[in-house]
Amino acid sequence: MSSPSPVASRALWVRLGRMDSRYPVSFLITLILVLGEARYGILGGYDRLATALGVCAATELALSRWLGGSFANVASAYITGISLALLIKPRADLLWPFALGGFLAIASKYVLRYRGRHLWNPSNFAISLLLLAAPASVAILSHQWGNDLATNAVIWCFGLLIASRVGMLHVTLTYVGCFVALALVRSVITGGPLLTEIAPLTGPMYQLFIFFMITDPKTTVSTVRGRMIVAAAVAAAETAIRLAGDYHVAALRPLYPAPPILALAIVGPVANVIDLYRAGRSGRST
């Protein structure tokens, strides 16, 4: 059996780059789902996946047809559904967080809009809302990943590859770079081990965050420079939350279970509004 020629590989690489970004991202999140479920039973029940996926797809189809006159591509809903199924870890016997989370995620795209664009990454919005509004029912994925280097490595490799092909590698790398730098700052401020501050980056929540949320092309600002600034701002906001956690600031306690996700939920829409506002004033198309 012969291996693919360099020319064929290059052609595949180019074709991948031209593909709608949702498809390689869908592939990556499916890979994570399959790996996580096969090795660690990460879902906690297929009913969760079915509910999240079903509600996301149904909401997308219904709202796009009802408000836009035609059925939308459900690839985005697919990514959102799987993200929710992976990240939401509610009380054992509850399915409603997946159903309501799925609906709110997709509906947010149609309701929370500015100048014709939605402002939040759908799963980021839904998870943030569930964490803040339903802390007695919902937690976020914290350690159901096996804490295993091999699984991490596979996801990081594919993640970086796909982020590169969909043109969002600069976002990922900016965020990761800022996170590491700010981890050092936190370590100096708190006096805790540096490794402890960097450690979250190797966790599953971050992998989903880095490759599916902060890089979402539909909810990032329009320029490369702007996206890098936003990624840095998210890391900075996250550090503020983390430092508040280190010093037990009671008022911010609801933010501590998922600092990056809530930081993005705060910074992301503000950045988008500013970007869209500036684009509107300069007549630039987004």
Add this chain to the structure above:
Amino acid sequence: MVHAVISLFQRRVAVGAAFLAAIALVVLLNHRADRAGDASASPPFHLTNVAADVGITFVHHGPTLDPKLDNIAPLVGSLGASVSVADVNNDGWPDLYLTNSRFGYPNALYLNRGNGTFVDTAGAAGVADVNRPGEGVSMGAVWGDYDNDGLEDLLVYKWGYLQLFKNMGDLHFTDVTEAAGLRHWMNSNGAVWFDYDRDGLLDLYVAGYFRSDIDFWHLKTTRIMENSFEFATNGGKNRLFHNIGHGRFEDVTDRLGVGSTRWTLAVAAGDFNGDGWPDLFLANDYGPEELYLNDHGRRFVLSRVGLEGDSKSGMSATLGDALNRGRLDAFVTNISERGYLFQGNNLRLNFLPELGRFQQGAEGVITDAGWAWGAQLGDLDNDGRNELFIVNGYVSADRDRSYWYAMSKIAGANGNVFEDAKTWPPIGTAGLSGYERSRVLLNRGLAGWTDVASVVGVSDEYDGRAVALVDLFNRGVLDVVVANQNQPALVYKNTVAPGTHWIAFKLVGTRSNRSAIGAEVTLEAGGGTRQLKVVDGGMGFASQNDRRLHFGLGTAGRVDRAVIHWPSGTVQTLEHPPVDQLHVVTEPSR
């Protein structure tokens, strides 16, 4: 066209309204989940803490460890409070053994004087001074008559050397560990007596939690922690000691295939598949539960019975008939903390005979009991159904400072990071799931479970570890004894409303082990009701219940029959045993 524009606007308004309604629904459902299962009516029993009144003034002291662990000492040293029940002097009154876990602090043997009071006789009995440098500190104890001389002997498991005390009679014990071949250093938090080969001699299974090469007072390395929060296999090795008679034990762990290294916190033994051979059920921290099925005493087989894919933080293994099906189900506690983690407790309904597996039966209030530790199933209101008493709370410290955020930083990281205790953020004065209230879950049959703790008088917020159910005052009701970490023990005296009946059995083995550990009693009462209970050699977390089996009967004043399955295989049937009394049953010779 106008119609279409208006229509689109209306549609957007409708979608916006649905969006807001969904958010409101999230808030509402969360509120309901927060209050799920709270009792609205008062159940027919009440629990009153009478510890001081009856002379039980025991306060547990946790271990002090090597300074290399100072950053997380309150977490690591958060174990050791235990309670185990036995009638050590055969006077018909159950006595209590409570462990301490700090060098120089004695364990207590509270002798039941039969007049409603207890006196600590551990010092005179020779079972107090076991927490000594070089020897380790106590983590729990289990009673069992390993030499069938009619006197309950005591195995103390420790972070240190196991200690076996032979009951010499006259309230005197002798340390026979060395002679028994049990002087092994283990960092254990659970053990169970059971007769795995049904030879009439009690064998011993001891769970290893931390690795056995760790000496907590002279650490050679700080790489002692779990290497995964959900799939760790770097814990201490469990060991099975076969009782070969004449007071001797041999280590048969590897030969029988039960050397799990999964950070076992609790172990219970019972015949789950109905083949007459006692199996081992393990509740593992940082990993899935395990069921080792006993293959005719020749070996144990780690079985795929629906436990393996459900990885959590098992703390307690409690066996009982949760739904009056005449089956031994298992209840396993886990961790829940608002916003951070909902592992959910497991009620493993036993369908092994039909389906070859357990089915999850936990829903509603039973799933979340905070950072739950020990639990026991027992009929607290004598209505014929088992309630659940669950103790909880990990580290109660500064109420305004929680370690949850700090722990979450490393919880998702690669295992190499947090396997080293050094990399854990310093806990300082922060607490971790402290000040949690115990749960008393009323069994309402098909209507589910209701938390009645506050209305039946259980409002303590101690860091509960072990709980044992025992009819302390021989009144035909189950009282509750709780051992709390670094805090006083509690004795909840139970007052049950009149009008219900009960029956109890004290079993004495002859061909089986004298303690009758592993014997099952199935009670059949009117209407086809069945209840099953097993004599335990250690159950829950760091605890052991009253050896006597107590059944509530509700208003039924009659029992059709009681069927006793002795460990030897003998089946004995008692037709229409009188109710409202204790029956002492000796195993028939054939």
